Each structure stands twice: as structure tokens, then as C-alpha cells.
Amino acid sequence: MTHPLLDLAPLTAAQFAGIERRVAALLGTEQDVVIMQGEALLPLEGCIRGGARPGSTALNVVTGPYGQTFGNWLRDCGAHVVDLEIPFHTAVTADQVEQALAAHPEIDFVSLVHAEAATGNTNPVAPIGEVVRAHGALFMLDAVASVAAEPLLPDAWGVDLCVIGAQKAMGGPAGVSAVSVSERAWERISANPAAPRRSYLSLLDWKERWIDGGRTALLHAPAQLEMLALEACVERIETEGLDVVTARHASAAAATRAGVTALGGGLEPYVHEARDAAPVATTLRTPPGVDASELVAGALAADPSLPLIAGGGALSKEMIRVNHYGVDATRGVVQSSLAALGAALAETGVRVDLDAARRAVTETWR
Amino acid sequence: MTHPLLDLAPLTAAQFAGIERRVAALLGTEQDVVIMQGEALLPLEGCIRGGARPGSTALNVVTGPYGQTFGNWLRDCGAHVVDLEIPFHTAVTADQVEQALAAHPEIDFVSLVHAEAATGNTNPVAPIGEVVRAHGALFMLDAVASVAAEPLLPDAWGVDLCVIGAQKAMGGPAGVSAVSVSERAWERISANPAAPRRSYLSLLDWKERWIDGGRTALLHAPAQLEMLALEACVERIETEGLDVVTARHASAAAATRAGVTALGGGLEPYVHEARDAAPVATTLRTPPGVDASELVAGALAADPSLPLIAGGGALSKEMIRVNHYGVDATRGVVQSSLAALGAALAETGVRVDLDAARRAVTETWR
């Protein structure tokens, strides 16, 4: 029995290294790139368990649920954690980070989520990176929801650990992920006795046995199909042009924002300022008395394939998330999403202007 | 370099025969099924060049463009052709076929398209089959646009040559296709000195060298990947249930029809009677003064992925075709298609009721 996913010739170390190089080029980084054999949570956990230790003090910027996860891991490592919690309707500023660092000179680790799809905001990494660099802390960035959706320049921005996954704007697989690691980060992790070693979580294993060994022998059999899919999606981005891909996501966000405003009926962007809104997904606040989960259910009843989802946890009553990444970063998907939400809203008795929404999307799309 | 589409172990004769059996089961046929290694036009051409000859008289029912193609092939074979041309807004009836047969007792071949996606009609094969059988002619049916979208019972209906492709309602590949062949058809083709032999067009080659040889040796290397995709789509239909798949297509057609009627603005179903409308696609007539090609262009500008297309040739000004087959046979796609058409119509200054259309789709979908 022959099958396209079985009995492929093994991925060689040379091919694996080639995929690493293409990912590094996508990130414009000169740093080491490690492709971890699991979802992006794996390198994120590996970065924190490698970078933090008892005695560390970490500034953890919380702009969404992943920030909360990072705080838990940091505490689990014995680090003292300074949580800088930012309301979900806005983004953190470099000033806020600077003040927090000034208040806690002992901070030696900063964790930040670039864009958080779940809350729809994006943070200004460039100025934050400057501040963190000046302070001297190690800077970890979760760029899973920003890579290929908006500019991402880890080297220029002074990011020491930049984690990406391909499953959002890259339109690729979720089963492998990557992290770029600065020289400073390698030194810090190597000096940490509690850093994972001989472990699936370990970045150091890849450093010592793969990179320092000249990239000739993999640590174990890779997730070959996910690697091939990663290569294919990077090749597709190269062909379309990274700039074109990010422009498509910017248009989707701008058009969704404009369309919602034109729709009326009390639905409005959750993130107040457009500059703080993530290109990967737009979050909306429902009008008083309208339950977000019910509204989404109504819209999905009409078309279950639309990229709509109610907010998680406590936000499930008031937040709607319109995803527009990868193959969904098209005018058509934005139009259909707003039409379905508008119609579901109309069913509740609210007046909406579907035509105005549609025109606004068309005009705003660049 | 490893690739999922290269270096697969060859498809064996046993696997090939197994796929034939599954296709036969899908058609509920006891007849021989031949899987031809090309698009459905290949077996259709093979059937006509095998079944017709100088001296033949063929009744060719024309309910769309494929009927015209068949007439050309029939004439090319030297057959005398009686074209029974039916307006595209309706379907042929068994009575009409019976009258044509009565008027031309010498007719020995009847060609019919079951459902014609391009014009949106579907023909009542069961009663037509009875009439053709009574007359004694060979009966060829093009079921590419009906298989898996509506009931298809070649044996019960007396179809001698039933051609299918997987690219529409089956949600499968276009590169291979199948034909069921009755005993009578084999006899007729075998007795035709002009029937293709030792040719890519030849059904007889498959009969003599594959079927009669016990299905142990293929005629040549098959289109292996298309065969595997065919197997996969048949397996998916088995899992969902053929009845469920056809019901989904019936709902899509009914909902599109109801939605268009509710939308207003002068857009109306091209096929007058619902019973004559194909489950695979709904054709629409534009109101006077509205160019169909322009309207479709306007709707696709909003979402290029929608399954909308203007009519071909002379129909390009007045006919719009809404496809709703395979993965597009969902309520969401129907909703989005009508919303986009409605909005484009509104842009021309016509009044439409988008909300009413949306509600009609939701209510009609079973």
C-alpha cells in the first residue's frame, strides 16, 4: 500500500540545516536559529526554563493569555516575577517598560508577546528592545502571531530569543517551530545550572550536539513531514514576497476595522488605537446586552468555516475575534466575516448597515 | 531530496482493481467499470467513437455545451445525428425523447448529459432510460456533474455507458475518470470496426487486455497520484455517507434558489422549475440592463475565492452560475455567494434585500 505520507526518504541533516537557513533569512537574523520539533510552546518553555532560575528577576509583560502562561513558567523556575499587566484594549509602551525596569534594577529577563491573536493587540518591539538593551536584561519575544503578518527584525531590535511558529500568517505547519538565539542568550543559558539539558525542552542540547557539532547529526529523528511543510511555506512566502504577505495582513486588519465601524450597531474594535491592533486578528467588543458567544454562534451557523471565535474565559461574553491570517488574509474572507456578524447582529434587533460595511472593506483594502 | 509526491511505491494492479470496485459500489453497478487515465472527456470521447459509426443514427439531447460537443464527435464518426435541443431554462422530458425516437426508428444511440453545470439543469434519467430501453438504442450518460450530487443508478435506469469524474460533487481529482459499461455496450463496441483500438481513446483495450486478462496487468503506468486521490475521495464519501453528501448538495441548490428569490432586485433562477434545477450549480438570469459578466466581476472583486462565474459564450451577458459542489456545498458558501452578488447588484442602483436572502438560505437549508 503506497501513501504520499509514508516511506519518504529520510530528511538529511543537510536539508534540515538548509531549512534553518531559510527561516533565518525570513527573520533577517545572523543569530543561530534552532528548529524545535514541537509546537511553538516547546521553544517558549525551553527559553524560559533556560533563561530563568532561582535568583532571577523577570519582567513579564502581560498583554494576553500567553503572557500569563509565561509568568507561570517563570515562577515555576523560581524566578521573582514582576508582571506588567496591560489592559487588553491597548499595547504596552516603551515608557512603561522603562519605568518597570527602573523600579526593579535587578531585572535580568524580559518576556514579551509581540502580537497576541487572542486579544488582538501588537506591541512596539523596536523601542522596547532599546530600553531592555540599555538595561542589560535578556529579551525574549513570542513572535508566533506576528511573523509574516508585520515587520519582525529580531537583530535590529535586540531580541535575544525570538520564537516563531508557522501556523498563523506563514500559512504553514504547527508541529515544528523555531527560535533565534543571540550569543548573549547562549551564554546565559549555558551558565544556568537549572537550564534543561538532555531534555526535549533543551535548547542547549541543540547548541552542543547539533550546532557546535557542525550540523551533521540530528538529536533524534525529526518530524519530517512538518519540516517539509515548513520548507514549502517559507518557499511560498519567498515567491509571493515577504513584503506582499505582510501588506496583505495589514490590509485585512485595516479593512476589518473600517468595516466594523461602518457596520454600526454598537460593535466596535476592542483595541482602541489602530496602531496597537494586530494585523493577524481583529478583536471586537459587543454592544451592551449582546453576548459575544451567542453572536459568534449565530454567525457560524450561517457559515461554520468563517474564522470567527468568541473571546476566551471571562472575555467570552464581550469579545469577538476575527482572524485574518494566512489564506484567510483576503478581502473575501473579511467581507464574509463582517457580513455574517452583521446579519447575526441584525437578528438580535440591532440596526446595522451591511452595505456600508461592505463598501468600507472594499475601499480600505489597499 | 525527499518529496511526498515522488518515489512512491508503484500502484499495483490489485490496488487499481480495488479502486474500480469501490467506484462500482458508489455507482451501485454490476457492470464493468473502467477507470480511464485522463479527464472525463477521455471516456466520453471513447464511448462515442466506440458506439457510433457511419450508418449509425444518434439521438443527441442538447441541454448545454457538453451536448454540443457530443454532437460534434458523433458527426465526426460519420453518424447521422438527430439533435434534440432543449432550451437551457428547462429539462428534457421522457415524452420528448420518446417522440424523437418514434420519429426516427433507426436511432441506435442516445447521448444525454444528466446534469449540466454550465446551464444548471438536470434531466430525468430514469423515465428516459425506460423509453430508450424500449426502443433498443444504446444509452450513454454523462454523469460528471451529477455523481454524488443527486441519485445516480445506471443499472436500474438502463444506462449502457455511464461516465463520471470526481472533480465536482465527489470533491476529488480531475485527472482520472470512470465509465461503467453494460454487456450490450461491449458487444456494440466490439462489433464496430471503427471503434478505437490500440489507442488512448480505446475502451476495448481495457476490456481485452485488462478485464478479460483477469485484471493482472495494466495497459501502461497509471496516473498514480490521481488514482490515490480518487480512492481517498471515495473513502471520504463512504465515511460521510453518499446519502448525506447528496442531501448536502440538494440543500445547497434549494437554499440558493430560495435566497435569490428573497434577494429580489430582478435576479432570478435561470431554470424555471426547481425540479429541473441541478443540485451541483444554480444558474441565474440577470435583470434587464445588468451585464452578468460585470456583476460577477463586481462580486469577485470583493472575494475572488467565491464559486461564481458568468455564463459561457452568448450567455455571458445574461447568465450567472453559482457553483455549490464538493467543499462548496455548504451553507456558508451559499450565504457568501448571495451576499456578494446582492452587494454587487446594489452597487448598480438596484434595490435588494440582503437580510431576506440570508434568512431564506438559513431557513431553506435542511
Next chain:
Amino acid sequence: MTHPLLDLAPLTAAQFAGIERRVAALLGTEQDVVIMQGEALLPLEGCIRGGARPGSTALNVVTGPYGQTFGNWLRDCGAHVVDLEIPFHTAVTADQVEQALAAHPEIDFVSLVHAEAATGNTNPVAPIGEVVRAHGALFMLDAVASVAAEPLLPDAWGVDLCVIGAQKAMGGPAGVSAVSVSERAWERISANPAAPRRSYLSLLDWKERWIDGGRTALLHAPAQLEMLALEACVERIETEGLDVVTARHASAAAATRAGVTALGGGLEPYVHEARDAAPVATTLRTPPGVDASELVAGALAADPSLPLIAGGGALSKEMIRVNHYGVDATRGVVQSSLAALGAALAETGVRVDLDAARRAVTETWR
């Protein structure tokens, strides 16, 4: 740009659960099966970090390199480790395990590798399981190199944590793996405050958020392509028959052993007794004065695709490993492997009987 590995519809929770059920059926287990999203080292590490803790005493049976890895993890968890080291040319016995348990009544965890491809031995799990059960310790088995190559019955044998990967005899992907977990194991891990929680290593996360949640929401996006490949290889085994697959591996081992003996020239099975030899791979000891790495290099120069490899580390001079698993568990691959080794040996001036080796393989293959 369309690509077979991109833009697939997401794997649903229901499909994921269905794959779990098929894996459970393959193992004949009634226990929970968790499919971890990484290579088998991930669940192995998760089992040990979940099952061991400071205060634990673990009996770690070392019959190859994986046993050594387990010992390191156990010590890393703060457990006291009793290493039962067995020479690589033989297997552990239930008596040896029983004596070790008697000498250390405090042992509460036993780790064992079923078959170790690197050293070519296989251990008698059934009687060992009885002894461990009587003692009351938790029993973890690494069955990556035995599953589908030889009988594996975790429930009947009293295995609490049975870890498998698909990349050897199953002929499947390496990027996801599975573990069956007994009720006792869940209790033990749940009661361990040091067990990984909210971690990529965590079994408990899958228990609490996936299994106890009714298998409706995955913890994160899965390695979808690896999951589809896992499903495909299990389906292929079901079609061939698990018994047939294991018989094929048994034949490969027996034929390799017989062929080497017939070949002569001083090359001999590394594992003394056939009953201790793994069906997945046969290890050979080179004659005095013949370097194993050089001999393998000579054989691979003739055919780089042969599944031959020199022993790791200190064994690289004296041990050769002939893999014969998955698609390589065929008579042809065994013949080619022995012919290449025999020829390379002949080049060193040693007399070998290639014909006798070939005949022995043919006769021994059942």
C-alpha cells in the same frame, strides 16, 4: 501556489481521538492512550519526570543506550537509582529483576527497554511484568523498537506506562508518539508534586485537559501531518495484519542470523542466544582485527542505501548493526545487506561463503 502539505483543513478533535483509538487497538490496551506531539523521547521523558521524584527508588534495567538515558533522567528527578546493567550480548531475566527488587524493597519504579535496536537484544517483558507487579512498583516500558516487530501486550503484562513510536517496525512517522497509561500510573503521577504540569513534557495536561474534558479540545495545534501519517501507517498494518507484520520481522531476524552464520569469516551474532535477539535489528560482532566502522563503510560504498550502521561509541570498532524493520523487513534487503558485508569482509582477505549465506537466508525465511 498549491502544495499537498499546506492548507489542509485542520485535524479535528474527533479525528485525533479516532487515531488514539486505533493506536490503542494496535496495542490491545484498555488503558488511556495519549499521543504526544513529539518524538518518543518526549513521552519517555514525561513518564520518568512524572513517575519519579525525590524519595523514589527506581530499578533501571540497562540493556543498551536508552537505559542509560533513563538512568540520567531518573537521577535528575532526585530518585535513587538502582542500575541493573546487563551485558549487551544477552537479555535480562525475570530472576535478575526479582533479585534486584528483593535486594531493594523500597523500589517503586521500574524502567525497561523492550527491544533495543542499538544493541540488538529483546527482553522477556511478560515474566518481568509479573515480578514487578508482585512487588508493586510502577512499570515503564520503552516499546519503540518492539511495537509491530514482536508481540506487545501492555495490559496482559502489567505495563503501567508503555511508550511507542511509529518510526521503526510500524513504518510510520517519528514526529508524534504514544503512551498507554494505567490507572495506577495516573494516580502516581497526579500525586507527584514534581510531575510536569503546564509543560510540553506533561502527561497530566493531556489527562486533565484532553481526556477528562471528554476529548473535545486539543491542548494546542497538533503536528497534523505526522498525525495523518500515523493514521495511515496504522491503517496499513491493519490491512496487512499485525500478525503478518510481526512474522515478517521475525523472519528477517532469523534469516539474518542464519545467513551470518553461513557466511563465516568470523562475523557472528553479537547477541548469543536467538531468543534474546530483537526482531527489529541484528547486531554482529566483527572478527578480531576487523574494524566494524571500516567494514560498514566498505559495504555502504557499494550501496549507501543499505540499512547498515556501526555500533555507537565504544562499540564502533566491534559491533555492526543490520536493521531490518518496516519496509526493510524483506528477504531482499537482508540478502543485499549480507552480500555487501560479505564482500567487504572478503576485501580484507577473510574467506567468506557468499553463496552459503544467500542460501541460508532463503531457506530460513519463512
Next chain:
Amino acid sequence: MTHPLLDLAPLTAAQFAGIERRVAALLGTEQDVVIMQGEALLPLEGCIRGGARPGSTALNVVTGPYGQTFGNWLRDCGAHVVDLEIPFHTAVTADQVEQALAAHPEIDFVSLVHAEAATGNTNPVAPIGEVVRAHGALFMLDAVASVAAEPLLPDAWGVDLCVIGAQKAMGGPAGVSAVSVSERAWERISANPAAPRRSYLSLLDWKERWIDGGRTALLHAPAQLEMLALEACVERIETEGLDVVTARHASAAAATRAGVTALGGGLEPYVHEARDAAPVATTLRTPPGVDASELVAGALAADPSLPLIAGGGALSKEMIRVNHYGVDATRGVVQSSLAALGAALAETGVRVDLDAARRAVTETWR
């Protein structure tokens, strides 16, 4: 249910045209390249039915079974056929072609198979092309078994119709194939009233509706997966380098020839001169009293995956064919093939020198 071979975004006309360009580059041709949606027999039949007609006289060079097929098609078209039959143990010469042309000045079509895998010979196309050009006839070449295995330069050699398939040395799919068409060939076919038009066999349809239409609309839905596989195999050849790929095939042929000679036992190359032997496959003559089919059966019993096959038809008793193309064009496969044949020969009581054969292969492989 998600599947890697289903629901792919459709192959666009632009991608299709891009694949055509890459195939043209592989052939180094400036002529139009048409990719036909079927096995290479489809364009071969299309070329002959397009190029020949009643009144034509064709010189058909027969160096194997495909030549016989072409003769049948030519006669079927009403052409007068001059068969130039060449013994299978040699190749045709330009002199022989020149003499045939001189004897029949009316010849206006020449058909030739470049390399014929079934008989193992290859013909000197360059000088034959000169002779045919001087005569003025249309020149059709079947290069399915030579492309990527040996130099192929249709433009430089004056080939008017050059047909290739990817299933041999290209290591690609069999389900689509290509033909380069010279301006003269288009004129000739266009002027032929019997040339297939509006037919699956028609080259002209592709000319008129695809090429002349600016390559914007395909004639029908393509065999998408086969097209993607074709693109992937061409990309792989580009990466390895076409020169490297052909050198690998030349080595395989030379090594097989040398190995067989060294093996002894009466097995000898069927094609007398090395320069006439095809790089794609080596044919062997069995010694008197040894049945080729039985010998192959014996060799395959040891390893069913070896690329060995007995000659077809009357040759089944005396000819063995060793394929060595695509992924089988490796030293290892050649070694295993000769070892298995040698062993099977030894079983019949004949003395062979397996070691000498192995050494000869190793030394001859460049």
C-alpha cells in the same frame, strides 16, 4: 476528513505555463512544449495521428516494441509505412536511415525511438537528425527512455516532435507527459484534415486554444497532482544537475555491463556494442539452456523489489532486462541486481564469480 491529496487550491494557468517552461528548459528547446494530460502514449499517438495521413509515406525505425506500435498507428492513419527493422542487439545507423530515405524519396515522416528500455539499445539521434533534415521529412522522436538518462537536444538535432515522460530517468510521474513541437510540425499537422481536432488526442487543440490564446485558459481541468509531481521532479533534477543525473545513468549502464562480463556463467550483454547500449536499462542474453523468465523468478524470489524483468513476448526465454533508472541508478541497486542474478544462475549449476562481478561494478562506477 482532511487528506494531502484532496481539496488543493486549483493549479492555475500561470503555474501550468511555468511547468511547461521548466520542461522546455530541461530539453533546451525554443520550440513550443505541450504537456499532455496522460501517459506518454497519448502525445505519441497524437503526434502520429497529427503528422501522418493517407498519402503519407513514413519511415518507421523499429528497434523495439514501441517502434512496432508506431507502425500500427501509422498504417491505421492510412500512411504507407516503410519499416526499417533493426536487430535488437544493435542500433540503427545514420547510413541505414539515409539509404532508406534514398530508396523512398517520397518519405515525409520519420519515427524513431531514442532509447528503448525493453531491448536496451539507444540510437544515434544527432546524425540521423541531420540525414532526415536533409531529406526534408518530419522527424518524431520517442525520448521517454532517454530524457535525463543521456544527452537529449531536440533543437540541435532537428527533432520536430520530441515526446518525453517523467517516469523513467526523471524519477517522476507517469500520468502526464510532454512533447516539443517545431514550427514545421505545427504547419504539417494544421494542414492535415485528418489530424485529431476537438479530441483528447489532439495537439492542435492545445496549440489553438492554449498556446495561441496566450496560455490563459486550460482546455479542461488538469491532472493536478501529476503536474505538481512533474514540477517537483524537474526541480529535483535542477538541484542535482542534469549532467550529474545523466552521468549517474551512464555509470549504471557501464557498471552493469562490466559486472555481467566479470560474473561469467554465460550471461552476456544483449546489445553487442557498449555505444549502442541504453543508459536506462541493460538487457542480457541468458546462456543456452537457461530460461530467462525462470532465472528472473529465482532472482526476484530472493528480493522482489529488484528492478529485474524478463524480456517480453518471444524474448521471454532469452532476454533479461536490468533497469537502472531514477532512484535505481545507484551502485547499490546494480550490485544487488547482479548478485541476485548471479546467485540464481549458480543455483542452475553454472559457475559464476560473484566477487569478480562486485569488484567490476565498484571499479567501473565513476
